[in-house]
Ligand SMILES: NC(=O)C1=CN([C@@H]2O[C@H](COP(=O)(O)OP(=O)(O)OC[C@H]3O[C@@H](n4cnc5c(N)ncnc54)[C@H](OP(=O)(O)O)[C@@H]3O)[C@@H](O)[C@H]2O)C=CC1
């Protein structure tokens with residue numbers, strides 16, 4: 001069943017990993033797609049080619065989400081090509097693992113700016129476009145299990161993921177009157193470039209795997225179904241909600 005026929009979906013950080021999988025997955029469900037990315041031109045172009053091969057429209061627009069100008073630019077260019085914004089997926093994020101006591105100021109500030117400030121500007125720009133269109137929409141934030149639990153080398157990162165979820169709760173209230181639904185996804189540990197160095201440590205990887213009741217780490221495609229659901233009219237009465245997509249990791253105390 002095609003759940004997103006006739007919709008346009010915008011995804012930030014879609015040249016690789018979860019964002020790329022979600023963009024292509026939404027296209028499989030009938031959506032036209034605009035992708036934001038920062039540096040990986042080849043990754044973005046190949047995602048566009050995969051989406052076009054599915055018979056859908058796609059455009060890749062380069063820009064650093066930490067720059068407030070990028071948000072308006074992304075929405076304007078996406079609308080110029082695709083006509084409107086029905087669904088906005090705030091996915092772009094970084095997690096440069098580092099210890100707390102000697103966290104470099106630049107690492108802390110960059111992580112905040114990309115993951116949280118960037119999300120604020122992007123969600124605001126997407127919401128303004130949806131309000132202008134006048135017929136609602138769906139905003140989805142790729143938060144994390146890290147909104148709920150900490151990480152020794154993620155003291156700069158976990159607050160951005162809790163902040164992102166909090167942002168979705170507040171904008172769900174601010175935008176409800178416009179028929180715009182706002183929800184968060186909480187992925188667990190999904191194998192992508194963001195954690196490839198961290199999980200190159202066999203002992204750590206095996207420990208993480210053992211914590212997951214479903215018996216494996218996640219893959220980017222695991223986020224497609226939950227995203228499509230929240231984007232689609234099946235979720236027409238779902239807003240301000242969050243959904244763990246973690247193979248059961250969070251509930252596994254012992
Ligand atoms: N993997 C995991 O275990 C989990 C991931 N998440 C979240 O999911 C999201 C995606 O992560 P994941 O797919 O794993 O990471 P990847 O590193 O695989 O992909 C990150 C994507 O974000 C883009 N990106 C990075 N910085 C910027 C920027 N400043 N402006 C625009 N785009 C940017 C990258 O583009 P480019 O390469 O072109 O710069 C790339 O397309 C993140 O928000 C992450 O926090 C949440 C929970 C778990």
Ligand SMILES: C[C@H](O)[C@@H]1OC(=O)[C@H](O)[C@@H]1O
Pocket residue numbers: 095143144145146151154161187188189190194195198
């Ligand atoms: C980068 C981490 O491996 C990943 O990102 C998160 O949000 C979770 O902490 C995951 O483990």
